[in-house]
Amino acid sequence: MEDNHEEVLEIFCQDGVQILTAPAAYISQLNNVGTLMIVEYPNSNVTRCIEWKPIDLTIDSDVQDQEWTVVSTVRRRRTYSGSLPVDANRSKHLKINMSDIKSFRVARKNQKLTFRDGKGDDLCTFVFQHGSCEGLVAVLKGILKTFVSRRDKHVYCILDDERNPERQQLDKSFAELNLFQEQSSPYVWKLVKNFQNRPYETTMEAFSKITDIVYRGAEHRLMDPEVHNILHRSLEAIENNTTTHSHEEYEVIAHVPKLPALKEYPRGRPLSLEQWKALQDSEGQVEDVDAVKLVIFRGGIASNVRKEVWKYLLDYHRWKYTHSEQANLIKQRNEEYFIMKLQWRSMTKIQEDNFTDYRERKSLIEKDVNRTDRTLDYFAGDNNPNLQVLYDILMTYAMYNFDLGYVQGMSDLLSPILYLMNNEVEAFWCFVGFMNKVSSNFDMDQAGMKEQLQHLNTLTAFYDPEFANYLYKHDSANMFFCFRWLLVWFKRELSQQDAMRLWEVLWTDLPCQNFHLLICVAILDTEKHILMENNYGFTEILKHINDLSGNIDVSAVIGKAEGMYNQIVDAEHLTDAVRIIIGLPILGNASVIDSKEASPDISDLTLNGDTDEVSYENALTNSFL
């Protein structure tokens, strides 16, 4: 047990550290900024802890502008009455036993560090707002036996030998070494100045060893401007990543592995009527479904056979059914449809008055039918009968799936289907097939949308860390600007013909599941230069992305997305998080694997950071996530 008056040894201390994830007990502190410490309790059986405490400081422009954050690796003795976390502020002080930490992961150019337990679950994640975690990592490497995970270069696994006496000895000698005493700093500055005379490439090793001390804090901020400059440039060089300067012990952990080159894939010819006929046997069964899908993936479907093939892609017709089986199914589906339709059509006025949920759905459908694709000839003009069909199908769908009911966006998904089928029952069942693929887009709690945005972030971070970092720094890592793309599968961005082409390609589930997310990545890759060159923030990005509507070349985007898929699959550093998204088997390294690893940034969900800081994120975490 800890004594009341306990000696505490501070091994490391850094301020400007934000908590991104933490155990449930500390939830009130999420996103707050504070001081991170490694603390040793020599008289306790829990010898070492990672501790974090908030600073009582809302926003201070000095802190915001601070270029040099206070980091101390010098051991200091403190004595508390009562151990640190046990006080009125207990819930604010986070404390994690070092022995519970089995690995840690460094991400986002050394600005983010996640501690994990033995099961690979996150214990807590910290963001180093004004500096990097390099100093902390160096200390951790010094006091713990670590090795770099083979699966993920950013993960350091900790050898579990806390109780090993030899280990204790090692710790002690490390402590006595006390490498960076106050007195050493003049020496260090001299050394740094000498860098000018030697190319820093050749001295990177020496340099990396002093990065700990560089961040020494306020008392050292009066450093020689020359020194400041050199250091600053050199640190940037490290952050901007070079793969050549890694050293066994002081590896450049911001290293970004390269993807294979992008090869754009030319699009093929659409599935023709002749091809389609040839792929069916005399009974109407489609033997080689994969071959059909491959042709569709490569080039879509010719308009004269599209209506027929969509019924298969949308599970209204069955690939393996004979003509007579198909006819039976159609008959059955037909009857089923009219039974459901009759259910709402036969509702009396009194029933309706007593049925609020029904009335609400009905009212929503009325409102949206009236304003769905009215610029298209098929739905244009007053009293257009096709609007009535659109309405009837949506009402019947609300009876078919009452829990889901009607949600805005659904009429957009139905409109092209109805246009193509031009038949109420066929359109209904095809719509059901489409909804089965995307119903999670319309979850009451937005869970499906959140997951996709998160996956999109993971893919972006993997494909283009620089762009992902840009989005993160511009409060846009939530990818919210892609909400409309994902909700209605680009329906609002494309002409009707192009939307239909894209949808049929996506319905093949080729070359992988969630290919629509790669479509997003492909479009963003085309636009990122504009976003970054103009230094767009969240609102400007959203506006720019919304304004792309009507200016997307769907064939080029599909071809590019396919090329990106191949780049990703061929990448040597392909992570399990990405594998999960695109449906590849995971490699499963138990100690460090978790599906969250590469998708950290969604938890940083922020908006319009111009005026709002940390509190914003809290609100969003509560409201959106």
Added chain:
Amino acid sequence: MANRTSAAQRPNGSTQGKICQFKLVLLGESAVGKSSLVLRFVKGQFHEYQESTIGAAFLTQTVCLDDTTVKFEIWDTAGQERYHSLAPMYYRGAQAAIVVYDITNQDTFARAKTWVKELQRQASPNIVIALAGNKQDLANKRMVEYEEAQAHAEENGLLFMETSAKTAMNVNDIFLAIAKKLPKNEQTTGPGGSGQGRRLVEGDSGAKAAGNCCK
């Protein structure tokens, strides 16, 4: 009727006037005319069958007010209840809100009242809220009385106007009334906006303004 001015086009070097930038959010039940009000205000257009808003739209418009140029950053939102959980994203940090209802539909007025309550509870404490009874051109199908809405607005300290995006009635006026009510001469108290706009240095590209307000 107020004029909509495209201001802030002074030649470089002019020292007259100050520019303030405010975040404004539109809230209200589905299909009450939120997007139509914005479209009328920003582009002077009206579409009879304005499509539903998915996610959010972001537009800007600038109005001149005496010697001040007020730039509105307008967030237009999806109205359906299903997307309610996204709303705090939009109204956090907003200095102004227009809560819209449809005068031909009593339910939308009830929904507007709950939006007002939510804003008063959750948004920035000094947020300027305006209540807009839209579709005034359909007054012959009126289900919400002017007096009823006005009384509610008075009780809650809201600006109130009946508007018509279709005829443009009171559309610019309601934005202008908000611009007048927004504080333009106090120091900001910190992040979160708490009611003040941000001063833009003229020639500044916009978004990255200093934390100070007009002075």
